[in-house]
Amino acid sequence: MGNCCATPPVTDDIKEKKNKPNPFATNQGGSLKLSVLKEPTGREIELQYELGRELGRGEFGITKLCTDRATGETFACKTISKNKLRTAVDVDDVRREVEIMKQLPGHPNIVSLKDTYEDDTAVHIVMELCEGGELFDRIVARGHYTERAAAAVTKTVVEVVQMCHEHGVMHRDLKPENFLFANMKETAPLKAIDFGLSVFFKPGERFTEIVGSPYYMAPEVLKRNYGPEIDVWSAGVILYILLCGFPPFWAETEQGVAQAIIKSVVNFKKDPWPKVSDNAKDLVKKMLNPDPKRRLTAQEVLDHPWLQNAKKAPNVSLGETVRARLKQFSLMNKLKKRALRIIAERLSVDEVAGIKEGFKMMDTSNNGKINVDELRVGLHKLGHQIPDTDIQILMEAGDVDKDGYLDYGEFVAISVHLKKMGNDDEHLHKAFELFDQNQSGYIEIEELRDSLADEVHETNSEEVINAIMHDVDTDKDGRISYEEFAAMMKAGTDWRKASRQYSRERFNNLSLKLMKDGSLQSDSGNR
Numbered sequence: 001m002g003n004c005c006a007t008p009p010v011t012d013d014i015k016e017k018k019n020k021p022n023p024f025a026t027n028q029g030g031s032l033k034l035s036v037l038k039e040p041t042g043r044e045i046e047l048q049y050e051l052g053r054e055l056g057r058g059e060f061g062i063t064k065l066c067t068d069r070a071t072g073e074t075f076a077c078k079t080i081s082k083n084k085l086r087t088a089v090d091v092d093d094v095r096r097e098v099e100i101m102k103q104l105p106g107h108p109n110i111v112s113l114k115d116t117y118e119d120d121t122a123v124h125i126v127m128e129l130c131e132g133g134e135l136f137d138r139i140v141a142r143g144h145y146t147e148r149a150a151a152a153v154t155k156t157v158v159e160v161v162q163m164c165h166e167h168g169v170m171h172r173d174l175k176p177e178n179f180l181f182a183n184m185k186e187t188a189p190l191k192a193i194d195f196g197l198s199v200f201f202k203p204g205e206r207f208t209e210i211v212g213s214p215y216y217m218a219p220e221v222l223k224r225n226y227g228p229e230i231d232v233w234s235a236g237v238i239l240y241i242l243l244c245g246f247p248p249f250w251a252e253t254e255q256g257v258a259q260a261i262i263k264s265v266v267n268f269k270k271d272p273w274p275k276v277s278d279n280a281k282d283l284v285k286k287m288l289n290p291d292p293k294r295r296l297t298a299q300e301v302l303d304h305p306w307l308q309n310a311k312k313a314p315n316v317s318l319g320e321t322v323r324a325r326l327k328q329f330s331l332m333n334k335l336k337k338r339a340l341r342i343i344a345e346r347l348s349v350d351e352v353a354g355i356k357e358g359f360k361m362m363d364t365s366n367n368g369k370i371n372v373d374e375l376r377v378g379l380h381k382l383g384h385q386i387p388d389t390d391i392q393i394l395m396e397a398g399d400v401d402k403d404g405y406l407d408y409g410e411f412v413a414i415s416v417h418l419k420k421m422g423n424d425d426e427h428l429h430k431a432f433e434l435f436d437q438n439q440s441g442y443i444e445i446e447e448l449r450d451s452l453a454d455e456v457h458e459t460n461s462e463e464v465i466n467a468i469m470h471d472v473d474t475d476k477d478g479r480i481s482y483e484e485f486a487a488m489m490k491a492g493t494d495w496r497k498a499s500r501q502y503s504r505e506r507f508n509n510l511s512l513k514l515m516k517d518g519s520l521q522s523d524s525g526n527r
Contacts, residue, residue: 036085040116040118043117045115049075050067052064065077075128076130077125096198096200098125100169100200104164105167109160109192110163110192111128111130111180111191111193113125130180130182132183133181134176134179135180135190147277148310148311148312148313150242156189157190158232158301158302158307161231164228169195170228170230170231171195171234172231173213175238176241204227206226207227208224215249216234216237217233218261219262222258229292229297233288236283237249239284248288268281279305280306280313282304283296283304361378362375368407369406428482429482432482444478445478448465452465
């Protein structure tokens with residue numbers, strides 16, 4: 001559910017939005033309450049379940065172990081505070097995720113939904129518990145990693161895609177982090193766990209909203225004209241990484257990654273590709289075809305000879321290099337996520353203080369909404385020196401319901417975005433200081449080791465820590481300066497993490513830049 005952006009309490013906003021009452025508000029006991037789920041199991045989750053230790057924490061929800069009081073069965077419960085659901089878009093996202101999980105039939109590789117609860121303060125989603133760890137972590141824990149193992153994982157991922165597409169669901173955020181093993185057994189099934197960005201689709205329907213994670217994003221998403229074919233592309237990127245340990249489209253900046261995706265040039269020269277079978281490379285090429293009409297469908301991927309003969313794929317090790325790369329790739333993402341979480345936690349209620357007054361100041365017509373001219377004048381009064389073209393982009397990105405105005409919820413979303421953009425360095429400094437335990441002004445190898453202590457247990461952990469230090473420490477003085485830390489955070493960052501609204505605004509700007517420099521019109525068929 002990582003796509004809920006921070007906006008103010010609905011109860012207060014209703015009074016101000018005279019012309020646009022919140023469609024999800026219901027009158028309960030004489031006061032307006034936010035209603036999210038259509039048919040929740042009940043209101044009081046703790047009558048049925050005992051909530052236990054924390055399993056994970058995202059920007060928008062906390063997942064805890066929960067135990068059925070009657071049977072003793074254990075599950076995972078994701079709790080989303082309603083303070084995070086302050087626009088109709090946010091509420092719709094949560095509602096749709098639950099509806100998708102309800103409508104998808106039972107499948108051994110899709111986490112099952114058990115119950116849903118909704119009280120006055122939160123939504124609780126009780127799901128199947130997966131305690132076997134993330135995909136990459138399991139792979140690197142094995143001493144021997146082969147094409148055959150990569151084929152087995154790919155088959156599972158694409159079967160999930162096929163199941164979704166058969167039932168009119170486009171996942172839109174396939175990546176290794178969204179697959180967990182059910183338990184610690186060697187034979188544990190791999191399960192898709194997150195449908196927070198998934199949508200229902202009809203045959204031929206096209207989508208324009210830019211969502212997803214950078215390394216796994218199809219070129220047509222950046223062009224804002226896509227359909228379910230994007231899931232096969234993302235699965236192809238996962239396959240590429242499984243076979244070599246690094247993503248096919250990589251660069252030092254967001255725009256560089258986007259341009260690499262648009263060009264869609266897949267490199268099969270670097271080790272270990274010369275030792276990978278021709279069948280495996282053929283499948284990668286066909287899944288990463290930049291033309292969605294020529295890209296394989298999920299069924300065609302499953303029918304490909306390499307997957308049809310998955311149990312006969314080469315069982316020769318792809319080499320320790322690939323295993324170490326996968327570990328490094330996984331840990332680098334965890335390091336970034338930890339820093340991003342620190343930053344997110346500091347975007348507190350204090351950060352949006354004054355936004356309400358700003359809205360009232362800009363709403364010169366006093367009708368509970370702001371047009372583009374009011375936004376332009378108001379932003380300039382508040383000291384935001386933003387070009388008119390960017391204000392128009394911001395307006396279009398923020399105007400979720402496309403009525404030509406920003407209501408209060410939409411205004412808060414872009415205000416938080418502006419605060420993040422304006423105070424980026426301030427938040428990065430705070431995160432850096434928490435890693436820099438001895439306040440020396442540098443993250444030293446011991447501090448890096450400590451920050452990832454929960455994540456590394458293997459015998460090659462020191463080698464992986466050293467590899468991360470080597471990558472981030474660009475001046476090679478054996479430590480990470482603030483400038484190097486900031487560069488790491490801005491290189492290929494997960495563009496969706498901040499919020500759906502924030503990512504959409506950034507992508508709109510990025511998409512505009514790519515259009516201006518001609519990247520989006522480039523011939524991506526040259527492979």
